[in-house]
Amino acid sequence: MSDPGNEGLRCISAEEFVKRLRQVAGQHDTHYAFWLGAGCSVSSGIPGAADLVRERWLPRLREVRGGGDTDIDIWAKQSFSKYNPDDPAAAYGPVMEELFIQPEARQREIEELCERRFPGFGYAVLADLLAREDGLFNVALTTNFDDLIADAMYVFTEARPLVIPDESLASFIRPSRLRPLVVKVHGDHRLSPRNTITETSRLKKDISESIGNLLHDRGVIFVGYGGNDAGIADLFNSLPAQALPLGIWWASRTEPRGVLREWLEKRAAIWVEIPGFDELMLLFKSEFEIPNPNSNKFDQVFKNYLSTYSELERQVGQIPDSHPQASSLKGAAARAEASSTDWTAIYLRALFVGDQDLERAEELFKEGIKDFPRAPLLYVGLSYLLLGQARFEEALEWSQKAFELDPDTLNTAYAYAETLAVAGHTDEALDRLRALVEKFPREILPRFGYGIFSARSGDLEAGREQFKVIAEMSPSTAHEYALAGILADDCRYFEKGKTFHERAISEDPGDGSLRAHFARNLIARDEPDEALEEIGRANKLLPATDRTGRLQTFFYEAAIADGQDRDAALVELRALIDTGTRLSTWTFQPVIEFCERKGDSEAPWMAKLAEVVAGRQDVSVLESWPRWKEL
Numbered sequence: 001m002s003d004p005g006n007e008g009l010r011c012i013s014a015e016e017f018v019k020r021l022r023q024v025a026g027q028h029d030t031h032y033a034f035w036l037g038a039g040c041s042v043s044s045g046i047p048g049a050a051d052l053v054r055e056r057w058l059p060r061l062r063e064v065r066g067g068g069d070t071d072i073d074i075w076a077k078q079s080f081s082k083y084n085p086d087d088p089a090a091a092y093g094p095v096m097e098e099l100f101i102q103p104e105a106r107q108r109e110i111e112e113l114c115e116r117r118f119p120g121f122g123y124a125v126l127a128d129l130l131a132r133e134d135g136l137f138n139v140a141l142t143t144n145f146d147d148l149i150a151d152a153m154y155v156f157t158e159a160r161p162l163v164i165p166d167e168s169l170a171s172f173i174r175p176s177r178l179r180p181l182v183v184k185v186h187g188d189h190r191l192s193p194r195n196t197i198t199e200t201s202r203l204k205k206d207i208s209e210s211i212g213n214l215l216h217d218r219g220v221i222f223v224g225y226g227g228n229d230a231g232i233a234d235l236f237n238s239l240p241a242q243a244l245p246l247g248i249w250w251a252s253r254t255e256p257r258g259v260l261r262e263w264l265e266k267r268a269a270i271w272v273e274i275p276g277f278d279e280l281m282l283l284f285k286s287e288f289e290i291p292n293p294n295s296n297k298f299d300q301v302f303k304n305y306l307s308t309y310s311e312l313e314r315q316v317g318q319i320p321d322s323h324p325q326a327s328s329l330k331g332a333a334a335r336a337e338a339s340s341t342d343w344t345a346i347y348l349r350a351l352f353v354g355d356q357d358l359e360r361a362e363e364l365f366k367e368g369i370k371d372f373p374r375a376p377l378l379y380v381g382l383s384y385l386l387l388g389q390a391r392f393e394e395a396l397e398w399s400q401k402a403f404e405l406d407p408d409t410l411n412t413a414y415a416y417a418e419t420l421a422v423a424g425h426t427d428e429a430l431d432r433l434r435a436l437v438e439k440f441p442r443e444i445l446p447r448f449g450y451g452i453f454s455a456r457s458g459d460l461e462a463g464r465e466q467f468k469v470i471a472e473m474s475p476s477t478a479h480e481y482a483l484a485g486i487l488a489d490d491c492r493y494f495e496k497g498k499t500f501h502e503r504a505i506s507e508d509p510g511d512g513s514l515r516a517h518f519a520r521n522l523i524a525r526d527e528p529d530e531a532l533e534e535i536g537r538a539n540k541l542l543p544a545t546d547r548t549g550r551l552q553t554f555f556y557e558a559a560i561a562d563g564q565d566r567d568a569a570l571v572e573l574r575a576l577i578d579t580g581t582r583l584s585t586w587t588f589q590p591v592i593e594f595c596e597r598k599g600d601s602e603a604p605w606m607a608k609l610a611e612v613v614a615g616r617q618d619v620s621v622l623e624s625w626p627r628w629k630e631l
Contacts, residue, residue: 009255009264009271017249017272018283024246025136025288032219032246033139034126036149038089039224039252040277044120044148049089049226058088061099087257089226119152125281127152128290130180131159139214141183143229149182156293158442183211185232212239219246224277227260236263251280343372347381354385355545358580361385376402380415388548390582390615392423410440414449421453422584429453437466444470448483455490456587463491475500478508482517489590494524512541516552524590526597528560547581555613559591559606571631573613582615602627 024030038049047056058076062068067075073085079098083091100109119127129137130153140149150163161180212235227233248269250256255271256264274280284290346368354361365382372378379402386395396419403416413436421429430453436446447466455463467487475481481504488497501518508514515538522531535553542549554576558569588610595603605625611617622628 011271014274018287022287035222036142037225049092053088053095057095057099090228119148122278122281123148123152124156125285127156131157138180143185216243221249223251227258233259343375376406376412387584389580396423426457451487478504497521512538519556523594551576584615
């Protein structure tokens with residue numbers, strides 16, 4: 001390492017550098033900006049500047065100029081007086097300008113280099129650093145044209161960065177922002193990227209001043225950057241002496257050269273010797289204890305896609321053949337299913353068939369598992385199908401197999417814990433749900449499950465605590481609002497539940513299941529007339545094949561109606577029960593309590609009926625109920 005008293009830059013190891021940053025993490029007003037160059041994108045499939053020049057562009061330029069088989073370095077030195085074989089990246093601008101004469105040609109070349117690239121390991125770790133809530137590293141500036149920083153944040157974190165892709169948006173570069181900020185200093189590969197010497201020699205005043213203000217109270221960490229841009233050099237030379245009080249750190253394999261070298265020496269920059277970008281990020285991952293990314297986000301997106309597609313398929317199947325668009329829609333659904341060649345086709349088909357033929361759906365799931373034994377969602381789908389028939393131990397067997405296949409994914413882990421709870425293994429289920437809350441603290445689903453089954457097991461306070469956390473997390477979708485409302489109701493926060501149910505319906509007014517959930521809340525708040533109206537809306541929206549949804553609404557209607565209206569609801573309910581459909585994950589306690597409050601003489605029978613609907617009692621327990629016998 002260099003001695004601080006000698007000429008040149010002081011050098012420290014990458015390990016020491018990362019440990020120093022770890023020590024200052026959490027200190028008030030401590031912020032750093034990453035400045036990334038082309039070297040960071042090499043492992044993600046985009047060639048570095050040196051390789052682009054020497055291996056891609058110079059041979060093409062030599063060919064069009066008739067240079068024959070002359071050694072590429074010799075030919076380049078003859079064609080470009082300042083070309084240095086030891087630093088071909090320095091000739092990036094001149095070579096590109098000579099090879100691609102028109103700006104449009106340069107644009108197309110950059111687009112081709114950047115399209116269809118996926119962020120690699122280093123960018124995944126960088127994304128986590130940028131997403132830190134304390135804003136320690138919440139700024140990334142880059143001379144690259146690709147989307148790898150923003151893509152990594154979308155893929156690997158929950159944070160959404162503000163991306164400044166063009167100098168025309170310079171006014172949005174503000175030092176006070178805590179939200180992750182990505183600034184493309186030389187533009188975006190789709191928006192007139194700046195490549196040539198002329199284009200990069202001067203930054204426009206607005207973006208130069210904005211970047212200067214942004215960096216004023218920070219430290220800056222250069223990674224994978226060559227330092228050959230005159231415009232960037234002018235920007236840093238214009239910064240006042242008091243700017244960048246947290247230091248200038250240049251991370252690279254070799255000492256920096258290029259036009260920035262003089263400024264780096266003047267400002268006593270530290271050279272951080274690193275093997276490469278990914279290796280540096282590996283040290284960050286270790287020192288800052290950054291967990292490995294998981295597939296939960298993708299699994300949920302995929303699960304939502306499958307659920308939505310299945311629902312669309314059901315709805316399309318109910319369109320009368322006389323409808324003018326029936327033929328085209330049904331044809332499109334058939335073609336979409338036929339185009340699925342992997343396990344998803346089996347999953348979708350089993351869900352569709354399950355609304356009409358439970359036995360056939362079970363066969364399809366088992367056939368799919370035989371053909372695709374590594375597809376955990378097939379196991380989960382079969383488990384929920386069996387739960388819906390109150391076949392608890394069989395369901396538990398399949399959900400456990402799904403969990404063993406994929407224990408680290410939220411959906412499979414949650415399905416196993418939920419099945420344990422419904423099957424009566426409450427203590428183990430709560431232990432697993434509590435562990436999921438700790439593992440996925442920002443996810444609503446595990447908190448919902450832990451709260452629901454805590455409340456149902458008698459620990460109302462634990463359920464309420466989870467509801468409070470979920471409410472503070474600010475649900476953002478109809479499904480999340482519905483979960484909050486259901487949990488509030490199970491915790492006997494009925495007024496609070498009302499707010500969340502109404503918000504869920506406002507987000508998706510066409511979802512009949514949301515209205516069915518709200519009906520239970522209305523009944524619990526002694527509003528039976530309003531509940532009947534909501535049940536009517538739900539039944540109009542629920543597909544005729546949605547037996548679980550209708551089992552729920554007809555139970556509510558039977559519980560709060562009188563006379564012939566109760567009889568009519570019980571007839572529908574009995575027909576659904578005879579199909580083997582059950583609602584094993586649901587509780588009807590607030591509805592039974594309503595029957596008891598209003599002095600309903602058949603309240604004890606409604607309680608038994610609720611046990612049958614939930615799969616806790618055989619339908620034979622209703623044989624001595626006069627009304628049931630007369631149906």
